[in-house]
Amino acid sequence: MLKLRDKHLRLYTAKALYVSTCLALIGAGLLPLLVPRSASALQLTSRSLSISTGVASASTAQYTFTFTVASTSDVEGLKLQACTTAVGTCSAPAGLSFSSRTFGTQSGWQGATNFAVDATGANDCTASASVICANRTDATAQTVTSRSIRFDTITNPSTVNTAFFLRITTYSTNNYTGGSIVDTGTVASAITQTLTVNAAVAEVLNFCVGSTTVDDATTSVAGDCTGVSGTSLNIGTLDPATINISPVSTNGGDSNNGVAMLRTNAASGATVSYRAIQQSGTNHLGTLRVSGASCNAGTVSTDPCINAQGTTQGTFTAGTENYGMTIGGVNCGSNPDTNYNCDFASGAYNLVRDANYDGNGGNTYGTSQGFAWDETGTFDQVAASTTVVDDEALILRFASTPAITTPFGSYAAQADFVAVPTY
Amino acid sequence: MPSSRFSGAKGLSQKPGFLVSMKHHPGFLGLITVCLWLALGHQVYAAQLTNRQVQISTATPSAVAAHAFSLTYPTTNSVGSVVFLYCINSPLFSDPCTAPAGINVATASLSSQSGNVGFSIDNGNTTANRLVLTRPSSPGLTVASSYNFNTITNPSAGGTSIFVRISTHISTDGTGSITDNGAVAFATIAPFDISTFVPPFLRLCVAITVAPDCSSGSGDSINLGNLTPSAASAGASQLAAATNSNSGYAVYALGTTMTSGNNIIPALSSPTPSLPGNSQFGINLRANNLPPVGQDPFGAGSATPTPNYNIANFFMFQPGDMIASDSQPTDYNRMTVSYLVNVSAAQPPGVYNTTFTYLAVAQF
Numbered sequence: 001m002l003k004l005r006d007k008h009l010r011l012y013t014a015k016a017l018y019v020s021t022c023l024a025l026i027g028a029g030l031l032p033l034l035v036p037r038s039a040s041a042l043q044l045t046s047r048s049l050s051i052s053t054g055v056a057s058a059s060t061a062q063y064t065f066t067f068t069v070a071s072t073s074d075v076e077g078l079k080l081q082a083c084t085t086a087v088g089t090c091s092a093p094a095g096l097s098f099s100s101r102t103f104g105t106q107s108g109w110q111g112a113t114n115f116a117v118d119a120t121g122a123n124d125c126t127a128s129a130s131v132i133c134a135n136r137t138d139a140t141a142q143t144v145t146s147r148s149i150r151f152d153t154i155t156n157p158s159t160v161n162t163a164f165f166l167r168i169t170t171y172s173t174n175n176y177t178g179g180s181i182v183d184t185g186t187v188a189s190a191i192t193q194t195l196t197v198n199a200a201v202a203e204v205l206n207f208c209v210g211s212t213t214v215d216d217a218t219t220s221v222a223g224d225c226t227g228v229s230g231t232s233l234n235i236g237t238l239d240p241a242t243i244n245i246s247p248v249s250t251n252g253g254d255s256n257n258g259v260a261m262l263r264t265n266a267a268s269g270a271t272v273s274y275r276a277i278q279q280s281g282t283n284h285l286g287t288l289r290v291s292g293a294s295c296n297a298g299t300v301s302t303d304p305c306i307n308a309q310g311t312t313q314g315t316f317t318a319g320t321e322n323y324g325m326t327i328g329g330v331n332c333g334s335n336p337d338t339n340y341n342c343d344f345a346s347g348a349y350n351l352v353r354d355a356n357y358d359g360n361g362g363n364t365y366g367t368s369q370g371f372a373w374d375e376t377g378t379f380d381q382v383a384a385s386t387t388v389v390d391d392e393a394l395i396l397r398f399a400s401t402p403a404i405t406t407p408f409g410s411y412a413a414q415a416d417f418v419a420v421p422t423y
Numbered sequence: 424m425p426s427s428r429f430s431g432a433k434g435l436s437q438k439p440g441f442l443v444s445m446k447h448h449p450g451f452l453g454l455i456t457v458c459l460w461l462a463l464g465h466q467v468y469a470a471q472l473t474n475r476q477v478q479i480s481t482a483t484p485s486a487v488a489a490h491a492f493s494l495t496y497p498t499t500n501s502v503g504s505v506v507f508l509y510c511i512n513s514p515l516f517s518d519p520c521t522a523p524a525g526i527n528v529a530t531a532s533l534s535s536q537s538g539n540v541g542f543s544i545d546n547g548n549t550t551a552n553r554l555v556l557t558r559p560s561s562p563g564l565t566v567a568s569s570y571n572f573n574t575i576t577n578p579s580a581g582g583t584s585i586f587v588r589i590s591t592h593i594s595t596d597g598t599g600s601i602t603d604n605g606a607v608a609f610a611t612i613a614p615f616d617i618s619t620f621v622p623p624f625l626r627l628c629v630a631i632t633v634a635p636d637c638s639s640g641s642g643d644s645i646n647l648g649n650l651t652p653s654a655a656s657a658g659a660s661q662l663a664a665a666t667n668s669n670s671g672y673a674v675y676a677l678g679t680t681m682t683s684g685n686n687i688i689p690a691l692s693s694p695t696p697s698l699p700g701n702s703q704f705g706i707n708l709r710a711n712n713l714p715p716v717g718q719d720p721f722g723a724g725s726a727t728p729t730p731n732y733n734i735a736n737f738f739m740f741q742p743g744d745m746i747a748s749d750s751q752p753t754d755y756n757r758m759t760v761s762y763l764v765n766v767s768a769a770q771p772p773g774v775y776n777t778t779f780t781y782l783a784v785a786q787f
Contacts, residue, residue, distance in 0.1 A: 207610040232616035237619070400619055406621050406624075409621055410618065
């Protein structure tokens with residue numbers, strides 16, 4: 001029994017094998033008849049789809065298809081079908097529309113004739129909102145190389161963060177007959193959520209005035225305005241034989257210069273001006289004077305008001321009473337050089353001195369050009385920029401010389417500095 | 424935001440029955456339209472006021488100042504009010520506003536305006552840090568405009584940046600949605616003091632020759648040669664002096680007449696001409712021609728020789744005499760001191776000499 005069973009089993013097994021083989025052979029023989037269109041199609045390789053925008057429902061998207069044909073047959077028809085899946089039954093992506101598509105450009109194709117959009121299609125390709133048919137009449141054989149073709153004015157799918165697929169079929173005929181399929185392939189793309197980033201850049205103005213021992217255009221005055229301090233400087237005891245120019249380290253001088261540092265993001269720039277604060281007394285209230293004293297109008301050297309240079313810069317003569325201010329240089333020591341290069345010596349800075357307060361008339365630190373001082377109490381501009389300024393510091397240098405007749409006493413001047421940025 | 428506007432409209436259009444029913448209620452349709460318009464109005468983004476700045480008349484903390492605003496309206500939207508909101512923490516309209524300590528715009532007056540005009544201060548809606556301009560609402564002009572305010576009290580803290588948020592509104596009281604906006608900034612800074620000291624000056628220099636301003640001098644002795652009864656002998660030295668003393672200065676000549684041991688040449692006790700053959704010693708501070716010696720005072724100062732020494736060709740010398748002076752601050756004067764010596768035939772021989780010391784005195 002065991003042998004019989006085994007014999008029957010072997011017989012059944014052999015029969016099943018024969019039947020399966022026959023079915024396979026029949027199936028293989030019929031397959032070309034059943035699926036004649038894809039029997040000879042090969043896979044397009046190195047294929048991709050580049051879309052100009054991933055914004056949902058964008059109506060002017062450009063779709064660029066790039067692929068390498070697998071066959072050297074001529075290609076005269078193209079079918080591009082948009083689906084929600086790569087294989088199987090094709091459902092058009094919601095919102096996608098080829099209805100307004102136009103031919104954009106092509107490259108890499110053999111044959112001089114460009115493809116053109118076929119608004120209706122034929123046979124295997126019926127143009128619709130989700131199918132592009134394009135054809136040409138050009139029997140030039142293709143090479144197995146990369147090529148591209150672009151279609152414009154396409155409306156993207158409307159559902160964000162979803163993928164969609166374009167099934168590509170090439171035909172050797174320009175009427176898309178089923179038997180003329182050359183290659184096929186599928187590419188994918190996606191519509192993404194538009195990410196909106198909101199930010200606000202606030203108006204910035206950091207302006208400060210103080211005193212500093214820095215006496216050049218390179219040494220850092222401070223990290224920024226928070227490090228600038230002091231509200232005064234002393235240019236020491238005057239002598240008609242000399243001109244005291246800050247910083248003065250002898251005879252009572254405190255070794256300080258003045259400094260005005262500016263930072264602003266005002267795109268239209270900013271101005272820096274000063275106003276001589278009017279002190280008590282009579283005449284010449286805004287110059288270096290003995291507070292409360294009576295002075296004479298005009299240029300007098302025997303009253304307790306040291307004559308001011310005025311708004312026009314001039315050099316001083318020792319013993320000829322005078323008082324003024326200039327800007328020794330634009331100090332870039334606090335500029336981080338991260339936003340723009342700041343270097344006074346090479347002229348690379350944004351805060352430009354007014355000619356009457358330009359110490360050296362160039363990009364050399366100093367006071368050789370002289371000084372100016374407006375004692376009237378109206379604002380006089382000393383520097384300006386036409387763009388943003390990042391911690392550039394004006395080194396303010398004050399100078400005075402008395403006449404031999406200048407009355408003795410303590411003299412002082414006060415200045416009110418303002419920066420006016422224009423946003 | 425605009426898309427939501429349109430989706431809202433679409434939502435209405437998708438209800439034809441609703442629309443049909445509204446056709447029979449035009450008033451209700453109008454109400455809906457107004458509501459929709461108001462809703463859409465809130466969704467319009469504010470445009471930026473451009474070329475905006477504020478110029479303050481003084482940066483001094485707590486000072487009563489003028490604040491002059493300049494700006495350009497970017498749109499022709501209707502404007503019924505402009506708000507100037509002073510904040511110390513941020514220029515951003517999305518941030519809460521912290522009023523700067525000490526600021527007071529409630530006392531402001533509108534001194535002038537240009538461009539978009541017709542505004543006055545809305546005192547009812549103006550506070551210490553919020554200044555409201557009002558006018559009947561009318562379309563804006565896209566032109567540069569300025570609003571200049573006086574009597575604003577600056578914030579009390581120095582060294583700080585103050586932001587002024589400027590916004591325009593359709594409403595006339597600064598309320599409601601913002602039409603256009605922008606911020607400006609200014610900084611309060613304590614006055615900067617420059618000080619110096621002018622000391623009392625009394626400058627005196629003496630030498631055979633000195634510069635008019637005492638910047639140089641040379642020589643400290645005069646040799647009159649051999650004295651003879653037949654001719655006068657003379658020499659000269661110079662001094663210069665200046666002071667900033669309110670009461671001026673005085674120069675004194677200290678010394679003696681010329682002597683040789685116990686022998687002396689008598690000094691002239693009063694201004695006297697030169698008389699060769701007579702023993703005489705004297706000085707003056709003028710240009711002389713008998714004998715030809717000396718120069719008149721020189722310089723920008725106002726000092727003069729004292730009268731007894733201020734007569735040309737007349738000499739005298741009284742030890743300790745004040746020979747020059749001024750009663751007020753004076754620039755430099757250079758004085759030339761002429762020394763006259765005559766001897767008689769009976770003058771004992773010998774080497775005669777003297778030493779003069781000049782003393783300047785000023786009172787401060």
